[in-house]
Amino acid sequence: MAQIELRGLVPEVFARENPTTVKDSGIWLSDKPVSFSRGCRQLIESASGQGKSSLISFIYGRRTDYRGMIAFDGTDIRGLDSSCWTAIRRRAIAWLPQEMMLFPELTARENVEIKRSLTGWRSPRWVEDAFERLGIADRIDSPVGHMSVGQQQRVAIIRTMAQPADFILLDEPVSHLDSQSNDCAASFIEEEASSTGAGIIATSVGNPLALDYTSITHL
Known part of the structure; x- marks a missing residue:
């Protein structure tokens, strides 16, 4: 996938409200198409x-309660069937939701292994190296439910990167990390995305992932 394009996009709930609710948005009801190209670094x-979480969920196809159009390489995603979405989510788009959606009863390694085994993209050694790099190697075999939120975010980042992707969607990925851990996570994500030419679309309410962004948009 080379491009994601948004045309006249707005959540249904906002569309039913006064238009001034989104009048200053750089995305909702934009007068011109908003596009993200493979390789971008978009905040x-x-x-x-x-x-912001709604936008990421719309692009990932998890929610459809919006007006306007989202297109992948010119194709309206509303017309995609379940088999198309399965292929896209396995090979074209990686997603880290704000709520992380980890399995608390499983270990950190097991949470990542679910994704890795489905795609076959990474090796078990890559997983161990990723935990070491993000400073949580000592927690790799601990149940996620026993970890801090910041540690869980790093597990979720590793899981997200354990698949091939043209675009990586990160919804507030470092909201509970300090600046040092943020820098470490950003370096890891940037290196992995650059190795495949993937684009990154990240959201933030005040503690952004520490990347060198090609574009910053106020929602």
Whole structure:
């Protein structure tokens, strides 16, 4: 996948409200198409409640309660069937949701292994090296439910990167990390994305992933 394009996009809930609710948005109801190209480094900033998680969920196809159009390489995603979405989510788009969606009863390694085994993209050694690099090697065999939120975010980052992708969607990926851990996570993500030419679309409400962004948009 080379490009994601948004045309006249707005959440249904905002569309039913006064248009001034999104009048200053750089994405919602934009007068011109908003596009993200493979290889981009895009930061989407917003205050809480402005729809950043909704936007990421719309692009990933998890939610469809929006007006306007989202297109992958010119194809409206509303027309994609389940088999198409399965292929896209395995090979074209990686997603880290704000709520992380880890399995608390499983270990950190097991949470990552679920993704790795489905795609066959990374080796077990890559997983161990990733935990070491993000400073949580000592927790790799601990149940996720026994880890801090910041540690869980790093597990979720590793899981997200354990698949091939043209675009990586990161919804507030470092909201609970300090600056040093943020820098470490950003370096890891940047290196992995650059190795395949993947684009990164990240959101933030005030603690952005420490990347060198090609574009910053206020939602």
